[in-house]
Amino acid sequence: QSALTQPPSASGSPGQSVTISCTGTSSDFGDYNFVSWYQQYPGKAPKLMIYEVNKRPSGVPDRFSGSKSGNTASLTVSGLQAEDEADFYCSSYAGSNNLVFGGGTKLTVL
Amino acid sequence: EVQLVESGGGLVQPGGSLRLSCTASGFTFSYYWMTWVRQAPGKGLEWVASVNQDGSENYSVDSVKGRFTISRDNARKSLFLQMTGLRAEDTAVYYCARRRDSSTLDYWGPGTLVTVSS
Numbered sequence: 001q002s003a004l005t006q007p008p009s010a011s012g013s014p015g016q017s018v019t020i021s022c023t024g025t026s027s028d029f030g031d032y033n034f035v036s037w038y039q040q041y042p043g044k045a046p047k048l049m050i051y052e053v054n055k056r057p058s059g060v061p062d063r064f065s066g067s068k069s070g071n072t073a074s075l076t077v078s079g080l081q082a083e084d085e086a087d088f089y090c091s092s093y094a095g096s097n098n099l100v101f102g103g104g105t106k107l108t109v110l
Numbered sequence: 111e112v113q114l115v116e117s118g119g120g121l122v123q124p125g126g127s128l129r130l131s132c133t134a135s136g137f138t139f140s141y142y143w144m145t146w147v148r149q150a151p152g153k154g155l156e157w158v159a160s161v162n163q164d165g166s167e168n169y170s171v172d173s174v175k176g177r178f179t180i181s182r183d184n185a186r187k188s189l190f191l192q193m194t195g196l197r198a199e200d201t202a203v204y205y206c207a208r209r210r211d212s213s214t215l216d217y218w219g220p221g222t223l224v225t226v227s228s
Contacts, residue, residue, distance in 0.1 A: 003154070032212070032213075034211065034212045034213040034214065036213060036214050036215070038155070038215075040155075044220075045205055045218040045219060045220050045221055046147075046155065046205070046215075046218055047218070048214065048215065048217075051210070051211075051214040051216070052211070052214065057216065089154060089155050091155075091157075091213060091215075092213060093212040096169065097160055097167070097169040097212075098157070098169060098171070099145070099157040099213050100157065101147075101154060101155040101156060101157060103154045104154040104155070
């Protein structure tokens, strides 16, 4: 049950695009398409931003998109806005009803 | 509106016990798997345990097996986490979350802080 690997930080200027990666093993991602991404502001609960690799819950801006290739999932934030500055976590179904999270990425809007 | 509210956190000595509760509203509680996730101070998220709709199946991370027990009471729309043998490394904010499929946690409570210290 090792954590998924995310870069500790990412940054971009307003209006730019930034991509955050999330790397696991075949036992984490496998053939599953159950990858989620969460946004968390300091002192607040995480909020679901992407589920099942590339689906957005109602209310999440379409500036947020997800993808997956092999054992790496990615979150892309397009048209960066100041309010996007937060921590982002990926997660994946890891089999046997286990769930694994990434270590988190702090996104800074320059 | 879906709401989840945790309670029961606090300061406990190493080796002690604590029972967390999560009260749900705004959805049919008995239809969903429920999950506990924790976050140590300044650290990332860690899945702790999940329970199925009727409480007959539960799963947990290796580090809490034998010490933590997840359960639920559908009549009271409540989720529980019984924690025993607490260690300093269990210090964290504990979140209750609704699970919509095999892994997606679509609603989260605000969390309750558990501090294990002498």
